[in-house]
Amino acid sequence: MNPQEEKWLELAIALxxxxxxxxxxxxxxxxxxxxxxxxxxxxxxxxxxxxxxVTLLQDYLTTNSPPTYFFEKCQDLxxxxxxxxxxIPTSQIFQGLCQIASAEQQGQFNSLSHSLNLKPFEEKxxxxxxxxxxxxxxxxxxxxxKYNVSxxxxxxxxxxxxxxxxxLIPREIKGIKLSPKQDSIELMxxxxxxxxQNSNIGPYLFSDEFSDKYQLKINGKSYxxxxxxxxxNHLLPPxxxxxxxxxxxxxxxxxxxxxINQFTYYxxxxxxxxxxxxxxxxxxxxxxxxxxxxxxxxSLALQQSLQAGFSPGYFSPYQLYLDNPNSPTIFxxxxxxxxxxxxxxxxxxxxxxTSLPYLPPETLSGTNPNEKSYTFSLGILLTQMxxxxxxxxxxxxxxxxxxxQTATSPPPIPKQVPPSLQPLLQQMLSTNPxxxxxxxxxxxxxxxxxxxxxxxxxxxxxxxxxxxxEEQTSEFNPPPSTPSLDDLPEELRPTPVNKKDLGATAGxxxxxxxxxxxxxxEEKPKSNWEEVGGSSSNLPALDFDPAAASTESSPPPLDFDPAAASTESSPPPLDF
Numbered sequence: 001m002n003p004q005e006e007k008w009l010e011l012a013i014a015l016x017x018x019x020x021x022x023x024x025x026x027x028x029x030x031x032x033x034x035x036x037x038x039x040x041x042x043x044x045x046x047x048x049x050x051x052x053x054v055t056l057l058q059d060y061l062t063t064n065s066p067p068t069y070f071f072e073k074c075q076d077l078x079x080x081x082x083x084x085x086x087x088i089p090t091s092q093i094f095q096g097l098c099q100i101a102s103a104e105q106q107g108q109f110n111s112l113s114h115s116l117n118l119k120p121f122e123e124k125x126x127x128x129x130x131x132x133x134x135x136x137x138x139x140x141x142x143x144x145x146k147y148n149v150s151x152x153x154x155x156x157x158x159x160x161x162x163x164x165x166x167x168l169i170p171r172e173i174k175g176i177k178l179s180p181k182q183d184s185i186e187l188m189x190x191x192x193x194x195x196x197q198n199s200n201i202g203p204y205l206f207s208d209e210f211s212d213k214y215q216l217k218i219n220g221k222s223y224x225x226x227x228x229x230x231x232x233n234h235l236l237p238p239x240x241x242x243x244x245x246x247x248x249x250x251x252x253x254x255x256x257x258x259x260i261n262q263f264t265y266y267x268x269x270x271x272x273x274x275x276x277x278x279x280x281x282x283x284x285x286x287x288x289x290x291x292x293x294x295x296x297x298x299s300l301a302l303q304q305s306l307q308a309g310f311s312p313g314y315f316s317p318y319q320l321y322l323d324n325p326n327s328p329t330i331f332x333x334x335x336x337x338x339x340x341x342x343x344x345x346x347x348x349x350x351x352x353x354t355s356l357p358y359l360p361p362e363t364l365s366g367t368n369p370n371e372k373s374y375t376f377s378l379g380i381l382l383t384q385m386x387x388x389x390x391x392x393x394x395x396x397x398x399x400x401x402x403x404x405q406t407a408t409s410p411p412p413i414p415k416q417v418p419p420s421l422q423p424l425l426q427q428m429l430s431t432n433p434x435x436x437x438x439x440x441x442x443x444x445x446x447x448x449x450x451x452x453x454x455x456x457x458x459x460x461x462x463x464x465x466x467x468x469x470e471e472q473t474s475e476f477n478p479p480p481s482t483p484s485l486d487d488l489p490e491e492l493r494p495t496p497v498n499k500k501d502l503g504a505t506a507g508x509x510x511x512x513x514x515x516x517x518x519x520x521x522e523e524k525p526k527s528n529w530e531e532v533g534g535s536s537s538n539l540p541a542l543d544f545d546p547a548a549a550s551t552e553s554s555p556p557p558l559d560f561d562p563a564a565a566s567t568e569s570s571p572p573p574l575d576f
Contacts, residue, residue, distance in 0.1 A: 014067035048206035076112040090366035101402035135184035175229025208318035222270035231347035243336025250301035273321035297330035305335040314355035315377035361404040372433035379428030
């Protein structure tokens with residue numbers, strides 16, 4: 001294995017996307033299938049995990065940081081979520097993150113828990129805040145029972161003792177809520193294979209800052225199922241209703257809304273759309289006019305959401321979709337859920353690569369994003385699409401927050417930006433919200449630029465957009481032959497496999513079966529829990545009795561948490 005491929009696996013293991021054993025299995029699979037390691041990884045990981053890995057890998061190679069550094073930053077974001085749920089002001093949390101970034105520039109590394117003075121707060125709680133994320137409770141999405149899974153390895157499967165539903169220990173912690181005693185966190189479970197409306201929820205697709213996405217088929221009709229992260233529960237209005245988009249063509253409709261135990265979900269008809277985050281990563285710089293058209297339509301989608309009375313939340317390309325890369329129409333997902341005038345701060349971003357790189361400076365003071373905030377975020381996106389880099393060129397993920405805190409003027413405009421766009425981009429990236437154009441003004445300025453003959457450019461060429469997203473939606477689209485790696489910088493591209501070296505290892509078999517085959521099996525609809533994973537009889541049972549659980553061998557037993565346990569014997573009726 002060459003040094004570049006070692007970097008891939010080092011970071012994937014550090015981020016808990018792979019276990020060391022899974023990494024060994026993938027290396028064997030790479031040799032068997034005569035593919036590159038990135039190709040094997042892109043097939044094994046979920047689409048958003050793959051994008052997150054590729055994005056952080058570039059930082060990993062350029063900053064010379066140890067791979068554990070990025071996992072520690074993810075832990076800082078988890079701790080930030082916990083602090084916000086405990087009532088610590090957003091501005092104080094951001095201040096702590098900025099202090100971390102400032103110290104990192106001087107070669108000093110610290111965690112968020114050590115950067116804030118939490119002793120007065122902890123005296124009221126009666127225990128250290130840093131102990132809260134150590135105790136992790138996983139609810140069963142089927143019956144609502146809750147279990148202590150602190151000792152279990154991420155990615156492992158276990159079985160609910162009460163209803164026998166197979167639970168997956170999350171690899172990535174997102175959408176948490178605090179337990180009633182505030183001494184532990186409740187995790188977002190995986191809903192794959194859970195019965196819903198005489199059907200079974202299909203494979204997990206990806207997650208944005210707001211919800212987890214799944215496939216679902218009801219009476220032969222295909223849907224995209226979005227299950228909201230419980231972090232947002234306190235921001236939801238008393239009642240939710242389907243959202244129609246007849247007058248808002250850039251917003252995706254919500255056909256129905258319901259609940260699965262404590263989790264709110266919404267359904268929209270499945271469409272052959274491409275996530276904007278995928279398009280940005282896979283498509284090389286296009287003509288300025290093409291990029292401006294996309295920015296113009298995004299601004300219109302954001303404006304339509306605000307005018308309809310709903311907040312898009314923190315800006316993220318993961319919530320946006322397009323239908324045709326060459327002549328795109330942009331759509332915003334999630335409108336119709338969060339009210340525009342939120343009474344509480346938005347939950348803290350949980351991922352380094354989703355919405356954190358697009359935050360405007362005013363959010364550091366605890367202000368929820370507004371129209372002018374989205375203009376700033378679009379300025380960052382515009383620079384990324386034109387120049388393939390962040391306008392602030394941060395050296396680390398948190399360094400960007402420190403740059404926002406200390407910036408008094410827009411960052412230098414990259415030379416790759418056409419002269420006709422530079423004045424507009426400088427306005428969009430102003431650190432003073434009052435100096436930025438509104439979304440409507442932005443649309444008008446873009447339209448004027450597009451109508452200027454001197455800025456006209458040839459239509460962009462068609463670019464291959466096959467990705468992990470399309471593989472995961474193969475139920476609706478034919479799977480691509482090979483994931484595209486053209487978006488990777490030269491130093492990240494894999495070294496071709498030497499077929500002469502295959503002879504000695506071609507006959508090797510994987511210890512737990514090929515992971516690619518396992519993924520294909522998981523995409524098949526499951527009629528009941530016993531079919532999940534192919535060998536549910538071997539999964540450890542989650543026992544209500546801690547004494548009985550302690551007699552089980554390996555893996556460690558799950559401790560039933562009586563305080564967190566649901567008293568319901570069956571899930572409440574689904575409001576479909």
